[in-house]
Amino acid sequence: MIRVGELAKKANISKRTLYYYEQIELLQPTLVSENGYRYYDENAVLHLLRSTIHTIQLKGTSDMKDLLQVIVAMNDRPLVEGVVPAEFSDDLPLTSREMDILNRLPVLGSNDKRMEELLIIFGQVRCMMPSSPYSSEAQVIAGQLYEKELDLFDGDEKLLD
Numbered sequence: 001m002i003r004v005g006e007l008a009k010k011a012n013i014s015k016r017t018l019y020y021y022e023q024i025e026l027l028q029p030t031l032v033s034e035n036g037y038r039y040y041d042e043n044a045v046l047h048l049l050r051s052t053i054h055t056i057q058l059k060g061t062s063d064m065k066d067l068l069q070v071i072v073a074m075n076d077r078p079l080v081e082g083v084v085p086a087e088f089s090d091d092l093p094l095t096s097r098e099m100d101i102l103n104r105l106p107v108l109g110s111n112d113k114r115m116e117e118l119l120i121i122f123g124q125v126r127c128m129m130p131s132s133p134y135s136s137e138a139q140v141i142a143g144q145l146y147e148k149e150l151d152l153f154d155g156d157e158k159l160l161d
Contacts, residue, residue, distance in 0.1 A: 001030060001039040047109055054108040054115060098159050105152055114152065121145050 008015045021027040022038070027045070029038035086107055088094070094102070106115035124141045131138055153160040 001041045004029070004038040004040070007040050007045070054119065098156070101154050101156060101159060114148075117148060121148060 002010075004015050004018050008018055011018075018027065018038075022029060027040075030041040030044050031039040033039070086102060086105055088099070088102055106112040106118065108115070121141065121144055125145065128135075128138045128141055133139075133142070149160055150157065
């Protein structure tokens with residue numbers, strides 16, 4: 001494990017930024033000693049990176065301005081146990097079964113195999129963007145995405161919509 005100052009140096013950011021990340025629950029120290037020293041292990045840093053990478057992959061961007069916007073936007077979505085949890089409005093008229101389905105969806109930063117599968121499909125979609133949506137290739141990918149989504153939503157097309 002490394003202390004906050006060492007992590008700040010290695011990441012080329014200030015300790016104050018790391019304290020802010022802790023305050024907004026974006027990056028939590030693995031251990032806070034009795035004297036208040038904060039220590040981070042690889043998992044604490046990797047969960048943060050994995051969530052950011054998943055967001056970048058979904059957005060499909062490599063432009064520096066867009067990448068920085070993703071990182072800044074991650075500040076508004078704190079990590080919980082290393083992942084970015086889904087958020088649903090209390091105003092949605094959902095049954096307990098529907099909420100259960102939504103709460104089981106794969107989340108950013110998780111090791112969930114389903115998230116990796118979705119990222120692959122979304123990558124294929126991005127590659128097909130210049131093509132006609134009516135092409136056979138685009139239709140196959142759209143079908144794969146729909147089947148995956150339907151599986152994730154336990155076959156509930158209304159909830160999927």
